[in-house]
Amino acid sequence: MQEPQITEDLIAAHGLKPEEYAEIIRLLNREPSFTELGIFSAMWNEHCSYKSSRKWLRTLPTSGLQVICGPGENAGVVDIGDGQAVVFKMESHNHPSYIEPYQGAATGVGGILRDVFTMGARPIAAMNSLSFGSLDHPRTRQLVHGVVEGIGGYGNCFGVPTVGGELRFHPAYDGNCLVNAFAAGLADADSIFYSAASGVGMPVVYLGAKTGRDGVGGATMASAEFDDTIEEKRPTVQVGDPFTEKRLMEATLELMATGAVISIQDMGAAGLTCSAVEMGDKGNLGVELDLDSVPVREENMTAYEMMLSESQERMLMVLRPEKEAAAKAVFAKWDLDFAIVGHTIDEDRFVVRHCGAVKADLPLKALSGTAPEYDRPWQETPAADPMADVPGIDPIDGLRALLSSPNYASKAWVYEQYDSQVMADTVRLPGQGAGIVRVHGTGKALAFTSDVTPRYVRANPVEGGKQAVAEAFRNLCAVGARPLAATDNLNFGNPEKPEIMGQLVGAIRGIGAACTALDMPIVSGNVSLYNETDGRAILPTPTIGAVGLLAHLDEIIAAAPEAGQLALLIGESHGHLGQSALLYEVFNREDGDAPPVDLGAERRNGEFIRDNRALIAACTDLSDGGLALAAFEMAAAGGIGVQLDTDDTPILFGEDQARYLIACSFDQAEALMVAAGQADVPIAAVGRFGGDIVQFGTAQAPLAELATLYRTALATALD
């Protein structure tokens, strides 16, 4: 088949800038072929190369005693003791989900699960962080339904419990929803599998689903802004097959146990191209591929299409030749395709043959290592203007406004569509702070949380970045877990605009400072840029997924208080209402600065909670909605009322950081007060749990009425 002539339009259509194309010519000393152009565009797009963000990502803390493997592999690996490791990552599937919500979200889940089991870990927990436009926008409902069904459809069938997540609505996401999927798996610390190939002449083996034309150009699409041609992009979205993924996972783990696997890489963005180049690059080897052996499900596929296909549920491995028969038997058992499609070579070349012709012959190292890196101009986000006065309100009315908002109402409508208990190790279900999963066959447990407050990040990227990490830290501490490490999923607008680049730089600085101070290194992550439609950017949304360890199930701090217990507030309250939930939901205002984050106080107060877990009957962290929403959520979890002494609007709804609300007995409270004095931790008795009303000062309402509002608001808005 005749390959198309390379023209300026064709280069632009591949998302390559003229200077990038000039660099290709310089590297090759010749014009690339059409297939080669496709390969370069796949390797050098933002999604695969992080060309705008790499300079800043390098500043993040990524090491620590607990870290076995930081960023750069399919997922991060963290030690959890006893020779075991947790393997995790979060990744976005924003653009595909907006184009085709069910399949976009489903394949996002599939991709992140593959990242985890590619490392040799059995997935044990999933989360998702979702941001949608205003519910008044005509597409929002359809997107929410499709995305939630897609996530459930994939994860439920695959058989991983979804134990946490986030859901928010804001008009800034009207044309660009965010779907960030997290997965964590369990592995033996000495049996982690990496992507670096080793040995010359080793067979490169393709396994999993057959290759089709779906997703050709997907990675390039994910690195472009949207405009009104979006409907035409639908064919670039891949179709998920969770049943095949489940078999692929079982077969991969069985194969790894036989000792046949030298290196492995899943085929994600830019499929065969990225995976083959990565294995060669990491192992300092070349790779030769023979596309005639690739299992295909469509006729007459070209080399270009095969190299760029993003068909799902596929893996590339380098296997020990002497174990080929054992490997074949495993894949035959699970009825999966298995083909030797190439071999490693002792030259720095990436050679692709098809139908008797060489379709690509490229310097492999250059392809992978010399992707352009930009030091894009950036502009510091200006300090927020001083906030206008906030009128005092009836605090119960304020609470009602939050509970009836889809942003703060119960998310049961979402998480009840996800299987949260498959594998029978879930010990804390979604909806009560961090989700907790037992480490199978042990008394240990892992806690998972996902957090970010985009309004804060827009107002103040540095403090907002810190806050996302700090809130994740608090959610883990509040259940009694020791925070171990984090993954970041950085969702921003167009980095070629200095003010957007300024948001990215600021947020990374804040995240870095917080991760260092709280000893939560970033071990994996993903960057999603160009989240803009018709020039309008999303709220900067650096989602933080974090994992904590509980040495024993007894260490879990409950969420539900009991009648007669006191309500104690840990941390300092200044009544910070800037960028608060109350301001947005009641006054429709988004002004003021983000709350400042005192990382020393975060660490001290979080450690205080964990050190004194024996004195704490129940606990939650304070975040959006402040003391009022935290007290209500605890009361609702326990099915009992709560009475707080104050009716002061800033004290009830302020969003100062480093705070927790505790329920405990009178005796425990006395002991906690003493311990807090010694640890220099601010503590105050603010009320009590019991009865069947929620009361702030003299304002009150029946718990049952508020709880109904809380439980039904989201379904009312969506169904």
Added chain:
Amino acid sequence: MKSAVIQFPGSNCDRDLAMALNRVGGAGPAQIVWHKETSLPAGLDLVAIPGGFSFGDYLRCGAIAARSPITRAIVAFAKRGGHVLGVCNGFQVLTEAGLLPGALMRNANLKYICRTVGLRVDTTDSAFTAGYAPGQEIALPIAHHDGNYTADADTLARLEDAGRVAFRYTDNPNGSAGDIAGILSANRRVLGMMPHPERASETAHGNTDGAVLFRSLADAMAPA
């Protein structure tokens, strides 16, 4: 009790069910039996068919699994009077294999539902339910997209008359006829149920209402 748990491609509660069976002890751990096998291990007291998405549920749920080689052996085992438990997708397989009447349709709200629901134990006259009190109200998790039990009027009447409804929802989540959550075969030795007893079978689950079912089975199968 000597038990086997069947593994179809796409089963994902096989390990969970085996763990629950192992916790009540018996003659060694439950054996995992791959669907391509044509016979069951000798001397079994119980065959358990787990939840999940056998063959992706890409046809009717359970329809392809009902035609797997092992299913012929399970049907023969049941015909000989063996005890068979099908949970969730396992229940769907049992109806598709003809061991239990009726069918499981899409939930009435057309959505997947995962939550703990209230159930009433409708009969204690079976090895599965003997450990419950008659009419006892319990809570078990459900997690399914197709749990809406349906059968023709005659079949429903026959089930009711013979006391073959094992569990009934106290607040019907999925539209099932007669609030039916689980039914027994005519010889009361095959139980299909949508709720997951294995997910409520130890203290770490925060609910042990399901453990009673496994304990009942172990007691019933214990050598006299």
